[in-house]
Amino acid sequence: MADNQVLISALVGWTVAQLLKTIIDLILNRSFSAERLVGSGGMPSSHSATVCGLTTAAGLVYGVSSFEFAISFVLASVVMYDAMGVRREAGKQAKLLNMILEQDSFRLTNEAFQQRLKELIGHTPLQVLAGAALGIALAFAVDGCYA
Numbered sequence: 162m163a164d165n166q167v168l169i170s171a172l173v174g175w176t177v178a179q180l181l182k183t184i185i186d187l188i189l190n191r192s193f194s195a196e197r198l199v200g201s202g203g204m205p206s207s208h209s210a211t212v213c214g215l216t217t218a219a220g221l222v223y224g225v226s227s228f229e230f231a232i233s234f235v236l237a238s239v240v241m242y243d244a245m246g247v248r249r250e251a252g253k254q255a256k257l258l259n260m261i262l263e264q265d266s267f268r269l270t271n272e273a274f275q276q277r278l279k280e281l282i283g284h285t286p287l288q289v290l291a292g293a294a295l296g297i298a299l300a301f302a303v304d305g306c307y308a
Contacts, residue, residue, distance in 0.1 A: 167218040170303045174214030174296040178207035206284045208244050209292030210299070212237035217300035241293065244284040
């Protein structure tokens with residue numbers, strides 16, 4: 162596995178993005194949240210860092226005309242579009258539903274409605290862009306280690 166530059170680039174992208182996300186959350190909220198180490202949402206997008214690290218490394222190792230690059234490029238496009246679109250909208254809906262469920266006039270006794278919905282699941286375009294830039298930069302750094 163250590164000799165698989167493409168996989169290592171993707172894993173480094175995810176790891177560094179999650180660590181940065183945790184540090185940023187710690188600074189902004191002045192408290193440590195272990196969930197940020199593995200959770201989705203927030204700055205930078207670890208999904209974008211992962212797939213852009215994967216795509217960049219595939220381009221560096223196999224060339225931009227390769228099927229490896231083509232597949233990873235399409236995957237990256239879908240993942241980043243989903244992060245900014247569907248997942249971001251789902252997070253907005255979760256926030257609204259949580260607000261409704263917290264109202265005194267709207268109390269449900271079913272246990273399924275007692276747990277808050279996860280709100281931080283999508284990304285803003287800036288968070289996706291930051292994750293993409295991070296993944297690309299880290300793939301070049303990893304490439305330098307393999308040279």
